[in-house]
Amino acid sequence: MPDEICYIDTRTVATLLEEIAVVDVVEEALRSHALGRTVLPAEAYLRWTTDDGWARSLTLPAALGMPTGTAGIKVINGNVANPGRGVARASGLVLLFDVLTGQVRTVMAAANLSAMRTAAVSIIGVRRLAPRPVEQALVIGAGPIGAAHVRLLCQEPTVRTVWVHDLDGDRAAAVAALTSDVRVRVDPVRDRASVIGDADVIVAATTSVNAHLGLRHIRPGTLVVNVGLDDCAQDLLLGADHLVVDSWALVADDDKRLLGQLIRSGRVTAAGDSTSARAEQVVRAELGQLIAGSVMVSPRQDDRVVLNPFGMAVNDIALATAVEQSTAAKGFGLPLPR
Amino acid sequence: MPDEICYIDTRTVATLLEEIAVVDVVEEALRSHALGRTVLPAEAYLRWTTDDGWARSLTLPAALGMPTGTAGIKVINGNVANPGRGVARASGLVLLFDVLTGQVRTVMAAANLSAMRTAAVSIIGVRRLAPRPVEQALVIGAGPIGAAHVRLLCQEPTVRTVWVHDLDGDRAAAVAALTSDVRVRVDPVRDRASVIGDADVIVAATTSVNAHLGLRHIRPGTLVVNVGLDDCAQDLLLGADHLVVDSWALVADDDKRLLGQLIRSGRVTAAGDSTSARAEQVVRAELGQLIAGSVMVSPRQDDRVVLNPFGMAVNDIALATAVEQSTAAKGFGLPLPR
Numbered sequence: 001m002p003d004e005i006c007y008i009d010t011r012t013v014a015t016l017l018e019e020i021a022v023v024d025v026v027e028e029a030l031r032s033h034a035l036g037r038t039v040l041p042a043e044a045y046l047r048w049t050t051d052d053g054w055a056r057s058l059t060l061p062a063a064l065g066m067p068t069g070t071a072g073i074k075v076i077n078g079n080v081a082n083p084g085r086g087v088a089r090a091s092g093l094v095l096l097f098d099v100l101t102g103q104v105r106t107v108m109a110a111a112n113l114s115a116m117r118t119a120a121v122s123i124i125g126v127r128r129l130a131p132r133p134v135e136q137a138l139v140i141g142a143g144p145i146g147a148a149h150v151r152l153l154c155q156e157p158t159v160r161t162v163w164v165h166d167l168d169g170d171r172a173a174a175v176a177a178l179t180s181d182v183r184v185r186v187d188p189v190r191d192r193a194s195v196i197g198d199a200d201v202i203v204a205a206t207t208s209v210n211a212h213l214g215l216r217h218i219r220p221g222t223l224v225v226n227v228g229l230d231d232c233a234q235d236l237l238l239g240a241d242h243l244v245v246d247s248w249a250l251v252a253d254d255d256k257r258l259l260g261q262l263i264r265s266g267r268v269t270a271a272g273d274s275t276s277a278r279a280e281q282v283v284r285a286e287l288g289q290l291i292a293g294s295v296m297v298s299p300r301q302d303d304r305v306v307l308n309p310f311g312m313a314v315n316d317i318a319l320a321t322a323v324e325q326s327t328a329a330k331g332f333g334l335p336l337p338r
Numbered sequence: 339m340p341d342e343i344c345y346i347d348t349r350t351v352a353t354l355l356e357e358i359a360v361v362d363v364v365e366e367a368l369r370s371h372a373l374g375r376t377v378l379p380a381e382a383y384l385r386w387t388t389d390d391g392w393a394r395s396l397t398l399p400a401a402l403g404m405p406t407g408t409a410g411i412k413v414i415n416g417n418v419a420n421p422g423r424g425v426a427r428a429s430g431l432v433l434l435f436d437v438l439t440g441q442v443r444t445v446m447a448a449a450n451l452s453a454m455r456t457a458a459v460s461i462i463g464v465r466r467l468a469p470r471p472v473e474q475a476l477v478i479g480a481g482p483i484g485a486a487h488v489r490l491l492c493q494e495p496t497v498r499t500v501w502v503h504d505l506d507g508d509r510a511a512a513v514a515a516l517t518s519d520v521r522v523r524v525d526p527v528r529d530r531a532s533v534i535g536d537a538d539v540i541v542a543a544t545t546s547v548n549a550h551l552g553l554r555h556i557r558p559g560t561l562v563v564n565v566g567l568d569d570c571a572q573d574l575l576l577g578a579d580h581l582v583v584d585s586w587a588l589v590a591d592d593d594k595r596l597l598g599q600l601i602r603s604g605r606v607t608a609a610g611d612s613t614s615a616r617a618e619q620v621v622r623a624e625l626g627q628l629i630a631g632s633v634m635v636s637p638r639q640d641d642r643v644v645l646n647p648f649g650m651a652v653n654d655i656a657l658a659t660a661v662e663q664s665t666a667a668k669g670f671g672l673p674l675p676r
């Protein structure tokens with residue numbers, strides 16, 4: 001039993017993530033989940049008042065593999081007012097456990113990893129759900145999660161243009177400036193209405209609590225990824241030709257976001273549910289079912305498709321495990337006495 | 339905003355805990371809870387299969403104060419088979435957060451702290467619920483939690499004798515040998531039946547999943563603290579003259595332990611509940627209500643009293659905050675880059 005805990009800081013995690021096939025790792029985690037080889041309990045949610053409003057801490061636990069190969073939690077905390085004081089909105093730690101003893105084996109910075117696994121899920125959506133080959137993408141919201149999307153979108157072979165929009169034009173410009181890909185053009189856009197009709201995929205990754213994407217904004221043939229979870233309006237969720245989630249259980253259990261509320265009220269149901277006939281919208285599949293091949297969703301060229309991820313700890317823990325292995329292989333990491 | 343996380347290892351936490359008035363800190367946390375000045379959400383529970391059975395991870399979140407003074411989580415993991423391989427059954431980390439930004443500020447070893455807050459709750463029970471002055475105490479279960487009880491019991495002015503019993507006699511002897519208090523005699527006992535009738539308080543802190551303390555074992559005038567949560571039999575929980583918990587919500591929500599099941603089946607209710615008249619047992623109070631003075635429980639000399647704590651994160655976070663302050667004052671702790 002090692003008598004030390006391995007600590008991996010933000011910079012090291014970021015460096016290692018550049019060499020990891022993030023999308024492949026997340027796809028494999030989603031496949032495991034679809035095959036019933038994961039444990040994914042409810043998250044713990046702590047919210048407290050602050051001088052300027054409130055802050056919150058989420059703890060997402062998960063175990064993967066059969067027999068269990070890896071287990072851990074992601075703790076991700078935030079305050080939406082943080083950027084105004086020069087602090088990242090969200091930060092936290094991932095803890096990985098020895099699967100035999102339960103001892104904490106590794107502690108690592110969570111923010112980059114969390115943003116990358118979120119973007120990886122969207123990329124899997126692009127590959128499997130876009131009605132047309134994605135050449136032009138619009139990313140709304142230029143925070144760390146938006147930036148992770150830009151980075152992964154630039155690696156997709158069909159993508160030629162990525163537009164980045166943010167209410168703060170400087171943030172969008174800064175994200176665009178981070179990329180220097182000769183093959184893909186990354187442009188900040190101040191007027192998103194000018195490009196929204198040309199985007200094959202729209203990733204909405206803002207912290208807005210007011211829906212700003214309605215059905216009328218979305219051209220037929222477009223994939224919308226509702227990363228921020230409050231970005232898409234009710235008519236878009238109800239009117240999309242195909243609606244896919246990452247985890248039905250997590251989305252349905254969530255009483256804070258719109259889709260969970262629509263499920264509770266019976267307006268949205270799961271495919272195969274006996275009440276589906278009366279519902280206005282049916283969730284066609286979980287992303288992992290598409291990967292595992294147990295469900296098919298084949299959008300036509302003029303369909304509007306919405307992917308509504310919730311965020312699954314199995315993806316965090318799988319990606320953190322890849323970072324941990326890479327850390328060990330390179331001799332990185334700071335040993336802490338227990 | 340500090341750009342570092344403070345890490346505090348097991349040895350440092352243990353050293354600092356010796357100088358902290360643990361019972362006072364926990365009593366203050368319970369008082370705050372009774373006054374509505376805490377946030378105490380449901381814990382996250384992850385259980386996974388291992389080669390030798392299963393292991394589990396609990397995450398307990400809490401915030402205290404009004405305005406919020408401290409917020410954090412305790413992660414406590416374990417495998418009951420660990421002692422057989424020379425590893426502590428339970429271990430984990432406490433994470434304390436900056437209350438304004440949510441950033442992780444401090445990470446510390448959790449096991450000692452967790453055991454001490456558990457023992458502190460029992461001591462508060464001894465002070466406020468014992469039918470008679472506690473001169474002789476029996477601690478069943480000589481793991482780290484039992485050892486913490488022995489230590490705190492020895493500091494109580496009325497206590498003259500502490501018996502320690504464990505199925506493994508060597509463990510009981512080892513815990514007894516840890517104490518060298520001239521005022522209090524600490525004796526390992528192999529035959530608990532020989533002393534159980536002389537104990538004024540019985541602390542049951544085993545990992546047994548089979549109840550081993552029935553009403554017939556308990557002499558009138560005794561306080562029983564059901565620390566292990568599966569130690570007390572149904573007839574004792576139902577037949578005690580007074581039944582007190584730490585948190586009604588946590589105990590009632592728990593479907594894994596006996597008392598939670600008795601509450602679900604309606605056989606145990608809360609004082610003031612309209613269905614109390616038909617129930618076999620009524621939970622008289624939460625411990626914090628006794629401290630805050632909002633409820634009185636006054637056992638008579640021949641009553642049997644059961645305190646059934648669940649374990650409250652507010653106690654962990656309050657105690658961890660005291661350790662954090664002590665660490666800063668002494669210049670201890672290892673700074674980690676974010």
